[in-house]
Amino acid sequence: MIRISGGKHRRKYIHTPHGFNTRPTSSRLRESIFNILLHSKHLPKSFINMEVIDIFAGSGALGLESLSRGCKYCTFIDYSPEAIETITKNIQILKEEKNTNIIKSDALNPINSKNKYDLCFFDPPYDIKNFSTILEKWIKSNLMKEHTLYVYEKHKNSPLKLDKNIEVIEKKEQGISEIVILKKY
Numbered sequence: 001m002i003r004i005s006g007g008k009h010r011r012k013y014i015h016t017p018h019g020f021n022t023r024p025t026s027s028r029l030r031e032s033i034f035n036i037l038l039h040s041k042h043l044p045k046s047f048i049n050m051e052v053i054d055i056f057a058g059s060g061a062l063g064l065e066s067l068s069r070g071c072k073y074c075t076f077i078d079y080s081p082e083a084i085e086t087i088t089k090n091i092q093i094l095k096e097e098k099n100t101n102i103i104k105s106d107a108l109n110p111i112n113s114k115n116k117y118d119l120c121f122f123d124p125p126y127d128i129k130n131f132s133t134i135l136e137k138w139i140k141s142n143l144m145k146e147h148t149l150y151v152y153e154k155h156k157n158s159p160l161k162l163d164k165n166i167e168v169i170e171k172k173e174q175g176i177s178e179i180v181i182l183k184k185y
Helices: 027-038 061-068 081-094 131-140
Strands: 051-055 073-078 100-104 117-122 144-155 166-174 177-184
Touching: 027 061, 027 144, 027 166, 027 177, 051 061, 061 073, 061 081, 061 117, 073 081, 081 100, 117 131, 131 144, 131 166
Parallel strands: 051 073, 051 117, 073 100, 117 144
Antiparallel strands: 144 177, 166 177
C-alpha cells in the first residue's frame, strides 16, 4: 500500500498490484511531480477543473493524486486485469466513482474517447523501448488539448528521443527514476 501525498485525500492509503509487473510511483516522487506542476508557468490553470488521463495506470496513484488535489476528472488506462481491479478498489476507497473512468486497453495505442485532456501521465514499464512513438500516437489522437502537459516516468539511464515538436520543460531524478515533463509546441 502507498499513501496519497496531498489534497483532500492526503494520507489515505491505496492498494498497489501484487508482484513485480507494476512499479508504483513512490509518494515522494509523486510529491515532487506535483510540486513541479504547481509551480510551472506552463500549466495553463490550477488543478481545479483539469481533466487528466493516467496511461499505464497500474495502481492509479498519479490520477488519484490529481483528483485529490482538485482535478475534475480522470481516465485510467491499463491492460492488466490486476491493475484494473486495483484501480477500481482505490477509486472506491476514495469515493471518486463519479469523477473517474477506467478503460482496459493496450496503452501503446490511443483510446477512442470524446474527452480531451489537460494533463497526461505516462508510467510505462522501465524496459519500454519506443516511448517517443507511443507519445506521438497519443498527441496525434486528438484526445489532448493544445496546452496539455505530459509527465513521463522512466529509468534515469533510459535514453529519450523526442520529435522536434516536443519540448522538455523540466527533469527530476530521484533514485533510479527520472520524471520528464513535456509539452508540444
